[in-house]
Amino acid sequence: MRVRADTVIGALLVIFVATLFAVSFGLPPAPYETMGPALFPRFILVAVFPMCLVLFVKSAVRDFREGPAEREFGSFAEWFDNYRNVLAVYLLFFMFAWALPWAGYLASGFFFLLLAQLALGPKGWGKVPQFLAVTTGILALLYFIFRVVLLVLLPEGEIGLM
Amino acid sequence: MILENLSLAFAAVFEVKTVLLIFAGTFAGIVAGAIPGFTIAMAVILTLPFTFGMTPLQGSATMMGVFVGGYSGGLISGTLLGIPGTPSSVATTFDGFPMARQGKPGLALGVGIWSSFFGGLIGAVLLVLFAPPIALFGLKFGPWEFFALIAFALTIIASLSSESMLKGGIAGLMGLLIATIGDDDITAISRFDFGFDAIKQGFGFLPVLIGLFAFAQLMSDIEGGEKAQASLMDVDARGVSVEHGSAIRIILSQPVNLIRSACIGVFVGALPAAGGSISNILSYDQAKKASRHPEKFGTGIPDGIIASESANNGTAGGALITMIALGIPGDISVAVMLGALLIHNVVPSPTFISEEPVLVYGIFVAFFLAHFVMIALQAVGMRVFLKVAHLPKYLLTSTVLIFCATGVFALHNITYDIWTLFWFGVLGYLMKKFGFPLAPMILGVILGDLAEVNLNRAYMSDPNPLLFFTRPISLFFVILAVVSLIFPFWQRARHQPWTAIFLPVSAIAVSIPFWISPGIIKLAGLAFAVVGVYLIFKHFRNEMPAPS
Numbered sequence: 001m002r003v004r005a006d007t008v009i010g011a012l013l014v015i016f017v018a019t020l021f022a023v024s025f026g027l028p029p030a031p032y033e034t035m036g037p038a039l040f041p042r043f044i045l046v047a048v049f050p051m052c053l054v055l056f057v058k059s060a061v062r063d064f065r066e067g068p069a070e071r072e073f074g075s076f077a078e079w080f081d082n083y084r085n086v087l088a089v090y091l092l093f094f095m096f097a098w099a100l101p102w103a104g105y106l107a108s109g110f111f112f113l114l115l116a117q118l119a120l121g122p123k124g125w126g127k128v129p130q131f132l133a134v135t136t137g138i139l140a141l142l143y144f145i146f147r148v149v150l151l152v153l154l155p156e157g158e159i160g161l162m
Numbered sequence: 163m164i165l166e167n168l169s170l171a172f173a174a175v176f177e178v179k180t181v182l183l184i185f186a187g188t189f190a191g192i193v194a195g196a197i198p199g200f201t202i203a204m205a206v207i208l209t210l211p212f213t214f215g216m217t218p219l220q221g222s223a224t225m226m227g228v229f230v231g232g233y234s235g236g237l238i239s240g241t242l243l244g245i246p247g248t249p250s251s252v253a254t255t256f257d258g259f260p261m262a263r264q265g266k267p268g269l270a271l272g273v274g275i276w277s278s279f280f281g282g283l284i285g286a287v288l289l290v291l292f293a294p295p296i297a298l299f300g301l302k303f304g305p306w307e308f309f310a311l312i313a314f315a316l317t318i319i320a321s322l323s324s325e326s327m328l329k330g331g332i333a334g335l336m337g338l339l340i341a342t343i344g345d346d347d348i349t350a351i352s353r354f355d356f357g358f359d360a361i362k363q364g365f366g367f368l369p370v371l372i373g374l375f376a377f378a379q380l381m382s383d384i385e386g387g388e389k390a391q392a393s394l395m396d397v398d399a400r401g402v403s404v405e406h407g408s409a410i411r412i413i414l415s416q417p418v419n420l421i422r423s424a425c426i427g428v429f430v431g432a433l434p435a436a437g438g439s440i441s442n443i444l445s446y447d448q449a450k451k452a453s454r455h456p457e458k459f460g461t462g463i464p465d466g467i468i469a470s471e472s473a474n475n476g477t478a479g480g481a482l483i484t485m486i487a488l489g490i491p492g493d494i495s496v497a498v499m500l501g502a503l504l505i506h507n508v509v510p511s512p513t514f515i516s517e518e519p520v521l522v523y524g525i526f527v528a529f530f531l532a533h534f535v536m537i538a539l540q541a542v543g544m545r546v547f548l549k550v551a552h553l554p555k556y557l558l559t560s561t562v563l564i565f566c567a568t569g570v571f572a573l574h575n576i577t578y579d580i581w582t583l584f585w586f587g588v589l590g591y592l593m594k595k596f597g598f599p600l601a602p603m604i605l606g607v608i609l610g611d612l613a614e615v616n617l618n619r620a621y622m623s624d625p626n627p628l629l630f631f632t633r634p635i636s637l638f639f640v641i642l643a644v645v646s647l648i649f650p651f652w653q654r655a656r657h658q659p660w661t662a663i664f665l666p667v668s669a670i671a672v673s674i675p676f677w678i679s680p681g682i683i684k685l686a687g688l689a690f691a692v693v694g695v696y697l698i699f700k701h702f703r704n705e706m707p708a709p710s
Contacts, residue, residue, distance in 0.1 A: 005596050006596070006597075009596055013332065020339070020354060023354060024353075027351065027353060028349075028351055030349070034348050034349055034618055034621065034622060035617065035618055035621040035622075035625075036349065037346040037348075037349050037351040037353050038353075040342060040613075040614045040617060040618075041339060041342045041353060041354070044335050044338050044339050044342070045339070047335055048331075048332060048335040048336065048339070051328055051331050051332050051335070052332060054328060055328055055329070055332065058328075081387050082385055082386055082387065083385065084387065085384040085385065085386075085387065085390050086381045086384060086385055086591070089380075089381065089384065089559065089560075089563070090381075090584075090587075090588065093563060093567075093584055093587070094584060096564075096567065097567070097577065097580045097581055097584055100577050100580065101577055105568075109564055109568075112560070112563075112564060113560050113561070113564055116556070116559070116560035116563070117556060117557065117560055120384060120390040120391070120555075120556030120559065120560070121390070121391060121554070121556045121557070122391055134557065138561055138564070139564075142564065142565065142568050145211075145212070146211070146568055146572055149215060150211070150212075150214050150215045150572065151215070152214075152568075152571070152572040152575065153575055154568070154571070155571075155577065
């Protein structure tokens with residue numbers, strides 16, 4: 001049976017909060033006269049647990065009474081078409097962050113900017129020179145602001161591309 | 163003393179470099195405000211990295227420019243397109259857009275811009291007048307009072323979550339929980355790191371804030387395949403020229419509307435966690451109720467534009483009062499401003515004004531000056547702002563993301579902050595998709611440390627929890643927190659009998675802290691109690707059957 005998103009989120013939150021509450025008992029006891037590292041998180045967890053439970057129960061009751069919610073998208077292809085840009089940007093940003101320490105700021109930044117424009121922008125080779133120009137211009141500006149003006153030590157990378 | 167501080171602050175702010183920075187900040191704010199979906203908070207976030215190399219005053223002055231520019235920039239797209247640039251300009255569209263469609267876009271923009279200006283100035287005056295005494299009052303706060311104030315702020319955030327109070331509450335508490343991850347400030351014991359060394363340092367609140375906010379916003383903009391290739395705003399501004407003279411005349415002919423709306427803005431802004439998105443609607447509603455011709459509201463009359471725009475710029479002044487005097491941010495954009503000050507080792511608190519008078523008065527002066535700069539820029543740069551808004555979304559998204567990543571990296575020179583940005587970017591987008599408001603979580607993250615430190619201090623001073631209820635100021639905030647939690651239920655169920663006692667009981671409850679306070683303040687308690695008893699009396703009188 002297909003359930004509402006809130007039912008799943010509520011259930012996951014209940015499990016998550018209960019897990020953290022259990023983990024909090026593994027924290028060392030309070031040194032000196034402080035209230036200790038576990039007390040404040042436990043206050044929060046105790047307050048948020050019933051709220052997560054209410055979210056889950058309310059949504060589950062709706063599932064039971066009204067049946068499953070209407071599908072937003074008819075097929076996976078439709079869903080993918082709607083979210084492909086978002087997925088592409090997350091993937092590219094992940095690769096940018098992953099490549100940064102070894103490829104360096106300029107190389108990883110160049111590929112991120114160029115590939116993001118290729119993925120999201122108008123299709124066709126005719127736009128590539130424009131994308132390249134924009135990428136180079138923005139990177140040069142960022143490098144100038146952060147490295148030259150603000151003296152930030154941007155990652156140089158291990159492979160010498162900078 | 164005040165005059166001496168003001169003269170020193172004037173000298174510091176009116177340096178050429180600082181004035182130019184205010185110009186740049188205001189320009190950036192107006193542009194960001196003018197682009198629908200590109201909020202003031204985003205503008206402040208993007209400006210933040212530029213301030214790293216500046217002195218605290220220069221950085222704060224630049225931020226003031228962005229702040230003021232952002233609040234006034236939102237009216238451009240709201241007036242010309244009917245799409246508010248920021249949530250604080252929603253009510254501007256009610257009359258601004260119809261007026262523009264009636265062939266008077268120049269007048270609509272003029273009334274909006276000059277109402278922003280006058281509203282902002284009123285807010286600035288109230289900021290200068292009220293921030294020092296509130297800070298003085300804040301000196302009486304112990305850890306109990308600060309903790310209760312933060313609890314009150316969080317309840318307001320949750321209850322103002324338009325989507326769902328339950329989800330707002332969960333988001334706010336999860337924000338507090340995120341702030342506890344990593345080393346505890348007091349005991350230095352790491353919490354919830356699950357064996358990952360990197361997590362022991364916790365999550366910097368700026369990467370978290372930028373991730374949650376910027377990613378969620380940008381990703382929503384590029385959903386839907388080819389939509390990423392469109393621009394955020396599509397309007398031809400070639401024929402638009404702002405009518406300044408007639409706009410000023412119209413505004414000055416409605417002084418009550420102007421002052422009332424600006425004061426509403428300041429009051430709402432000064433409340434922790436309330437902001438321009440509420441004040442513009444509230445003041446519009448009040449202007450309509452007080453008007454002799456309420457039926458004309460929404461048809462394109464200047465009254466509505468004046469109410470909305472003077473309120474939202476007044477909000478900026480109000481939000482700064484709470485931040486400067488108590489160190490509690492009013493809304494997300496002020497929270498980022500607070501972050502910017504912390505980066506410069508400036509910590510707003512009740513002692514801030516006495517310890518850093520030149521900086522604080524410099525912020526006041528910069529706030530004033532930014533309004534004049536805003537007027538000048540709006541007068542000459544309208545077409546430029548609209549041109550920037552023509553940029554396609556795919557270009558804005560990729561550029562803003564790499565800019566955010568570079569700015570976040572520059573905070574501590576570690577890639578861990580970029581990963582924090584990324585993961586919270588994923589979380590923020592998912593939260594937005596599933597109807598969890600972001601503002602409570604962001605403010606929870608910011609207030610989390612402050613809440614825990616104050617709770618710990620209270621515990622170390624005296625572990626008796628009853629002190630939260632026996633100290634008058636602390637009790638006052640606790641009662642307000644309870645009232646604000648019940649308030650949304652009261653609003654939704656006003657036809658049910660129990661709701662009739664909510665207001666009188668609240669008034670009587672609020673009177674209690676005044677009763678237990680020493681001195682003449684007890685009279686305020688008496689006033690609240692009298693109001694409460696009167697409301698009960700009025701209710702029962704209306705309930706009684708009429709004599710036959």
